Amino acid sequence: MQSEPTSDAAVSASTAQPDNSSTTSARPTRGFAEVLATFRGWWGHDVTGTVDQIAVIEKRRSEGQLSARYLLMVSMSAGIAILGLLLSSPAVVIGAMLLSPLMDPIMGVGFALATGDFKWLRQSGKSLAIGTLFAIVFCALIVVISPLQTVTSEIAARTRPNLFDLAVAFFSAVAGAYAMIRGREGTIVGVAIATALMPPLAVVGFGLATLNGTVFWGSLFLFITNLTAIALTATAMARIYGFSTSLSEKQTQWQAILIFAAFVALAIPLFLSLRQIVWESQATRQASNVVMEVFGGRATVSQLEPSFETDPMQVTATVLTPEIIGDAESRAQALLSRQLDRPVEVSLTQLRVGTSAQAAEEAQLARARAQERDALEQARNIADRLSLLAGVPVEEVTVDRDRRRALVTAKPLDGATMDAYAELERRIDATEPEWDIRLTPPVRPLPPITFEQVPAEGDEPARWAMTAQGARAVALAAWAQNRLGLPITVSGSAEAVAIVRNAFSHHNLSVTTRESGNGYAPVTVSWSPQGSD
CATH class of the missing domain: 1.20.1080 (Glycerol uptake facilitator protein)
Known part of the structure; x- marks a missing residue:
């Protein structure tokens, strides 16, 4: 029975010893918790x-x-x-x-x-x-x-x-x-x-x-x-x-679960539909390759129309070939059925074309005419979209097909901001990457430029800089000035105006400044008097 005190003392001594392994393993956990708490504080205070x-x-x-x-x-x-x-x-x-x-x-x-x-x-x-x-x-x-x-x-x-x-x-x-x-x-x-x-x-x-x-x-x-x-x-x-x-907290949890379940329920049939579309695209490409293989690569498939809903699957094609091949359909049908691993019926319409130099020249001219028609159709499509988005007749849209440039002056729309007009230009410009699309907006107010304090990092002290929203305001003002050609006035404290002036210089844009007060309050960007309505 004398061993019990000894055991308790040993346990106490053991407990008194620092557990380095536990401390080491807990340190990253506390670090992550601190980062998470900092993020939550920033999100709750500066964002929400x-x-x-x-x-x-x-x-x-x-x-x-x-x-x-x-x-x-x-x-x-x-x-x-x-x-x-x-x-x-x-x-x-x-x-x-x-x-x-x-x-x-x-x-x-x-x-x-x-x-x-x-x-x-x-x-x-x-x-x-x-x-x-x-x-x-x-x-x-x-x-x-x-x-x-x-x-x-x-x-x-x-x-x-x-x-x-x-x-x-x-x-x-x-x-x-x-x-x-x-x-x-x-x-x-x-x-x-x-x-x-x-x-x-x-x-x-x-x-x-x-x-x-x-x-x-x-x-x-x-x-x-x-x-x-x-x-x-x-x-x-x-x-x-x-x-x-x-x-309640429980209702919130159920809400999150139901949102996730709804997205999963939608994603399953949509994924199956996407997989079917991908298979059909691959099958169409294989059908075209098979027809070309049957004609030894000398023919041109001018039109190929697969029908995936029928059983067996049907493929109809028009082929321009210098030589008519009698068993082309049966050979193409056997090859394609083997590749797709399903029954396929192939129907080919063969049109014999010449192989002389004159025929080649005529084909080249036909391609050139087709390209010209496509370019003209593209220009008309761009003009139609610009006239619709700008709210003006299509006759007021200037289209230069040689330089691939389209210009239009937008009609003032109630409630439309300068950012809305810039977004309209970006949207249509993104659909025509080879074209230079320019939409001239009406004179609209420009958003202010805001600032935030950047914390000290390393040897660098804390400093003030434009917010992301402020940088977007500078880019928007530069875009609007480039489209309208009107002078811009920047008003604010000397410190803030200096930062803004430097930002505008990166856009190759000089501005008129009005300095008053101190600090880093939002800087006002406005059109100079000769640029107002």
Whole structure:
């Protein structure tokens, strides 16, 4: 029994010894916790703390209400969309995207789910449901009375949604929710074009009017994909930005689980659709290669149309060949069936072409004429889109096909900021990388340039620098000055103005300065008196 005190003493001594291994293993954990706490503090104070939640919610609530103006814009957007689809005109369809007001109630649904405001949720859901049904019926009526009821390429493109469509809707919703929360309204123009809410609804109306089930259900699934992704992403963004909510912690956890489950439920059929599209693309390429192989590489496949819905699969092609081959169809059919591992029926129309020098010259001239027609069509397409986005007749768009340059002066639009005009130019310029697209905006106010203090790092002391938003304001002012050619005046403290003047010099732009006061308050950027309206 004398051993017990000894044992207790040994235990006490052992306990008194520092456990280096535990200390060492705990140190990274405490370091990570400190970093996490710092990040949470920064996010709560400098990011979410700067958001005027009441103003954001009130604006979203008012813009998502059911009203006569809302239904008017829905009908106008739907009418433009279905006519653009029937005419297979991308420029007209883009116009419908810009007019569509459906983004507001969808965002309202997302924010209402995040805040737990079920009255707002019912209001937004009612506006969305009525607007959706109104658009479908309106488009169906137009199709019924229209002499054009053919499935165009623009209509067919919206009947097979895939995983990429979900990704586009997700990224667009992140950008849209961020723009609404942070007040970057100019970004909404690009989001409206990217998400394309109205065109799928117009295709749903087309499918209803023509009793085409494939078109109806395919386009409806695309709209549901966009709607769900936008609403749920807006919910997640609102929660990330700390919008106050009446939901309990358990309800919040269930909300996160349901959002994740909804995205997974959408992703599975969209992934299967994408896999089928990829297989069809590969099968079409294999079919073309097989036909070329049968003709020894001397023929040209001018038209190849596979049909994947039939059993067996059918491939119809027109071949320009210097020599007619009698068993070409059977040989191509055997080769392609073996490569695709499924029955295939091949139907070839062989057109014999000459091999003389004159025939080669004629073919070369035909290609040149075709290239000229394509270039002319591209120029007309660019002019149509610019005239639509700028709000001017197409005759006021200047297009130089030789230099690949297009110029237009935009018409003033109510509520459009300078950033909105810059976004319009960026959007159309991105679709035509080989062209120099220039949109001259009307004179609009320029955003202020803000500053923040950069913490000390190493031997470098703390300093003041422009915020990311301030840098974007400088770039926007430089773009606007380049388009308008008007002088700019920068007003603020001497320290802040010096930083701004240096930033403008990197854009090869000199500005007039007005210095007053001290510190790093936001710098005002304005047009000089001769540049005002």
